[in-house]
Amino acid sequence: MSTKSILTLSELFEQVALLDIIDSLHNGVIAVNEDSKIIVFNQAASRIFGVEKGNAFRKIDEVFPNSQLPSVLASGEARKGVKIKLGASMVISNITPVIIKGKTVGAISVLQDISELEALVLQAKTVEELAAELNAIFESSYDGIYVTDSKGYTLRVNSAYQRITGLSPEQLKGKNIKDIVKQGLISESITFKVLEQKKTITIKQTISTGKKILVTGSPIFNEQGEIIRVVTNVRDMTELNNLHKKLERSMELQAHYEREISQLKNKYEGQKKIIVKSRQMKNAIEMAERLARVDTTVLILGESGVGKELIAQLIHENSSRPLRGAFIKVNCGAIPGDLLESELFGYEEGAFTGARKGGKAGLFEIADGGTIFLDEIAELPLNLQVKLLRVLQEKELTRLGGSKPIMSDVRIISATNKDLYKMVKSKLFREDLYYRLNVVPLLIPPLRERVDDILPLTQYHLEYFAEKHKITKILSPKTMECLMAYSWPGNIRELINTLERLVVTVDHDILEPQDLPQTLLSEIPEIHVNNSLIDAVASLEKKLISKALLEHKTTRKAAIILGISQTCLIKKAKKNGIIFQNQWSTE
DSSP, rough: HHHHHHHHHHHHHHHHOHHHHHHOOOOOEEEEEEEEEEEEEOOHHHHTSSSSSSSSTSSSHOOOOTTOOHHHHHHHOOOEEEEEETTTTEEEEEEEEEOOOOOOOEEEEEEEEEHHHHHHHOOOOOOOHHHHHHHHHHHHHHOOOOEEEETBBEEOOOOHHHHHHOOOOHHTTTHHHHHHHHHSBBOOSSSHHHHHHOOOOOOOOBBBSSOOEEEEEEEOOOOTEEEEEEEEEEHHHHHHHHHHHHHHHHHHHHHHHHHHHHHHHHHHHOSSSOOOOHHHHHHHHHHHHHTTSSSEEEEOOOOSSSOHHHHHHHHOOOOOOGGOEEEEEEEETSSOOHHHHHHHHHHOTSTTTTTTTTTTTTTTHHTTTTTEEEEEEEGHHHHHHHHHHHHHHEEEEEBBBBSSOEEEEEEEEEEESSSHHHHHHTTOOHHHHHHHHHHHHEEOGGGGOOGGGGHHHHHHHHHHHHHHHHOEEEEEEHHHHHHHHHHHHHTHHHHHHHHHHHHOOOSSEEEEEGGSSHHTTTTOOOOOOOOOHHHHHHHHHHHHHHHHHHHHHHHHHHHHHHSSOOHHHHHHHHHOOOOOTOOOBOO
16 A cells, blocks of 8 residues: 555544544554555554554554454455454454545454453444544543643533533633633643643642532553643532532441441340230330321330330331431430530531541431430430420531531430439429420330230240240249249349340259249249149149150140140140240141
C-alpha cells in the first residue's frame, strides 16, 4: 500500500477521534492496510496476544496467523463473531473492511475474550458504530465528565456535567480552563494541577451558582509519556453528603440491631413467647393489644423480671409502626449519664472531643417511624428529662452541639419498677414529664400474684432447655409444689434462671425438692416425707412411670414396658401429677 493510502486511513481515525481512545479500550483492536500490514495494534491487543505493542507495519500473519484479516481484505465482506483460539483463551473477532470511494483500503478486527463476555450478545461494530457507542457511554454517565487537551482547552463536557453544575457546554467548549476560572464560573482549576503534577488529583470546587462539587482529574498519557488529555469526573457534594448520611444511618441501625439481637440471644433466647394462663396476666395482655391499636404514650409498671419489655414489643408488633420503623430498646440505667444524651439525641461534628466526623444520629432518629422503649425511665437524668419532654410535646429534637431541630415521629413506651409518683413528690422526677409519660399506665403483676402461670411457664422452659442443651429433665410433684409455693421475688427471670441451672447441673433425670437452690427451699414451708408403706409404693410408682416415659417417649411403649395398659398408664400419670412433655406421643 502507498504512503498516501496509509495517511488516508490515519486521517479517518483522526476524524472520528479514536486514535487515542482506541488505545485505552478494553477490547483489542487491530487494523491493517491493503498490504495486510499492521497500522493499529492497541494495548488490549498486546495484552490478549501477550506480545509487545511495537508491531506497526509487520505482516499480520507474523503476529496473528489465523486472524482472517487478509481474507476480509480480499473479499471486502465483514465477518462477525469469528471464534479464534489463542493458547488457553478463546476470543471472538469482529472483522470489518475499511472501504473508501468503493475501494477496500484496510480491515479492522475488534477482539474480545469470551471469558469476559459471559452471556453478552456479540455484535460486529464498524468504526462508526464504535464511535457512536463510545459517545453513548460518555453521555450516559451519571457523573459529570469534563475533557480538556494538554493545553487546558475544553474539548467536551457531557450532559451530566451541565445537570450538576448548571454550566452549559456552550459556556465552556473551546475555552481554556484559565479563562473559565477568571470569569468566576468555577473556583479553581484541577486541570492545570494534573498537568503540573502528572497524577490523579481530587479537590473540591465551588461553581458560580454557589454549589459545591467534588472533582477528580486524571491524566491520559501517550506512548511517549506525555499528557494528551485530562479527564475530570464531577460529583455533586450535596448528593454525596445525603448518601453518606443515609449510609451512616443504615450502618448505625444495623449495629443497633446486631446489639439487640445479641442481647436477646444471650439473655432472652427462647423466652420471647408470652406464656399466659392466669386471669390477671390475660387482662394485661388484652389491654396491651387494645393500646397497640392507638398511638398513645404508655407507661408499663411492674417489678423487675415480670416481662415489661415483652409487653412493649407486643404493643409495637400489633400496631401499624412495624411497617414504618424499628422497635429500639434503651436501658436508661445501663448507659452512663454523660453518654446517654448523645446516644438518645445524637451529636454534631465537633460537639465534643472525639466526636465522629460528620456527627452521629441518635436512637430517636434511628427509630423514626417506629417505637422506642425507654426501660428504667426513673434513671433518666433531670437534664435529659427536659429534652425528652420536648420530643413528647413538639415531636422534635436537637442533636448535642446542634441548633437545627429535627422532626421525630416516634412512639414512646417507657417502663419502671419504681414509684414515679413518689419520685415526683421528692423532686427526683419532673412532674410535667411524669404526666406526659403516664397517659396510659399498664401494670404487670408479679409472678407471686399469678401462680397459675408458674406451671405452664415451667413446662415451656423445661422443653426449651431440653432442646437447647440436649438434656431432658422432669419435675416430681413435690418439686412442682415447691415452685408453686415460692414467692419468686425475681419473678419470671428468676424462675427461668433456676430451671436452666437445674437442667445443666443436676445429674439425674427426675428433679426432686432437694435439688432446688437452698435459698429457695429456705423460704418455703418444710417438705415432710411420710414413710408409710402406701406412700412408699406411690413414690416408687411415680418414679417408674416417669422413668419409662423419659426413656421411651410414647405412652404406648412405656405402658408395654411397665406391663399395664396405655389407658391405665395415662390415668396413673395424671393422678401422680407427672408433667407431659410435648414430644411424648400417645401412639
